[in-house]
Amino acid sequence: MSKFDKYFLMNEKDILEYSKEKLKYFDSKNKITCREIGDGNLNYVYRVKNSKKSVIIKQAGVHTRSNSSGRILDINRNKREAEILTYYGKKFQKLAPKIYHIDETMKLFVMEDLKDCIILRDALIKGKIIPHFSKQITDFIVETTLSTADFFTDAFGKKNEVAKYTNKELCKISEELVFTEPFFNLLKENVFSDCLKKYVEKQFYKNKELQFEAAKLKYEFMNNPQALIHGDLHTGSIFVNDKFIKVMDCEFAFYGPIGYDLGTIIANLIFSYVYHLNMTGKNSAKFLAFIYEAINEILSLFKKKFLNKCGKDIKDISAKNEEFIKYYLDNVLKYSFGICGLEIIRRTTGCARVKEIESVSDEKKRADIEYSLLKIGKECIMQRERLIKVADFTNFVDLAI
The missing domain is CATH 3.90.1200.10 (Aminoglycoside phosphotransferase (APH), C-terminal lobe)
Incomplete structure (x- = not known):
């Protein structure tokens, strides 16, 4: 039984654990780090990296981040976004980030880190x-x-x-x-x-x-x-x-x-x-x-x-x-x-x-x-x-x- 078998809103520590357990992207011998980089009001965005490579993890929350509006959002929206980014990538391979992983349980997706942009x-x-x-x-x-x-x-x-x-x-x-x-x-x-x-x-x-x-x-x-x-x-x-x-x-x-x-x-x-x-x-x-x-x-x-x-x-x-x-x-x-x-x-x-x-x-x-x-x-x-x-x-x- 994994803690990631049921949705909850993660922090940097959780994202690190998730990356080690669920992603096959990083070499287990290299230390990985995590930092939240999002500045929008809808999602939580993290950069996970080691000395050689990195990915972006984007997780949806139930509310907007400020929650001043009291809006409740569709928590499945990140699956929809990842699917659309995949569609964009099929149309124009160079004009959209690669999608590596979609997790419907944790309401997140993992994508290419556009660090050269x-x-x-x-x-x-x-x-x-x-x-x-x-x-x-x-x-x-x-x-x-x-x-x-x-x-x-x-x-x-x-x-x-x-x-x-x-x-x-x-x-x-x-x-x-x-x-x-x-x-x-x-x-x-x-x-x-x-x-x-x-x-x-x-x-x-x-x-x-x-x-x-x-x-x-x-x-x-x-x-x-x-x-x-x-x-x-x-x-x-x-x-x-x-x-x-x-x-x-x-x-x-x-x-x-x-x-x-x-x-x-x-x-x-x-x-x-x-x-x-x-x-x-x-x-x-x-x-x-x-x-x-x-x-x-x-x-x-x-x-x-x-x-x-x-x-x-x-x-x-x-x-x-x-x-x-x-x-x-x-x-x-x-x-x-x-x-x-x-x-x-x-x-x-x-x-x-x-x-x-x-x-x-x-x-x-x-x-x-x-x-x-x-x-x-x-x-x-x-x-x-x-x-x-x-x-x-x-x-x-x-x-x-």
Whole structure:
């Protein structure tokens, strides 16, 4: 009988015992160590290593780590995440971490330690140029979503997958934090500079037109299972080295609108752009040009790859129609611009703010960054119909600031 035959929430000492008993990865002659490295609010993440190699162990808890919200989560979510990361790895061997072990009893999985990579958000804050990013992230989004969409898969089988990957608890978090809280502050957890209180009150809490558009986007999120999406594809959930990106942290994945992941990643590049514009200005001209180019290139490559895959791989005869495909793509893009706006707003005023804001100690500069981001976010939502016809999205961003 093993102590690991029944679930409990482990600490570093338990993880060490577990690794020695359950994993065959380490040589028993070498001493192994364990350190908790997670900084998120959903899971417990540990690095286990010896002098030669290391792994990451990710365990799910019943509650969020702060538990201030009182949320109770699906404890089986890590199995779902590991399965999806395995799917990503089959699609793109180099763009996702390897999964070594899934333990359904202990609600954990063991994966590759990406010790030769850094978090993309941190790399961008430092002004690092990632030349391969646009190509690889669009390969990832197009292939991982469209391969699970109705065009390219058996409709009966897809409905089973929609049910399998229903993600009620984490979708509820998105429905609250992305679509509701920025406009109503029901949880009283929104945070932003004091000087912006009147602006936020007028432009977000009392803006019925904007709330109407946000409600449209929310109910499409809740009722449009187009494809398997990552659900939280921001620059903090992507690792990067000089050759590859590595997509992580897909615990929010479910069958939802295809444009969600595209809009989220564009929003997070805008955070980097506005941060450097305010903090480093002309000294980062080369980096700002890279971000500009990356945003436009991602949108251009997404369209091109979407149409290319549709042209080659569509199975449903009803969808083999050029006008229908264009109509479908336009709706995906329109939704992605709306999500881009929502992601910007919620990460600027909500309880899950980004480093590009939180790391700024100068109050005036931080307020300037927040104000610029809120204007961009609002315009992305309100102008999304027009944006599908705009060739240079970054010019729109500059005009919105």
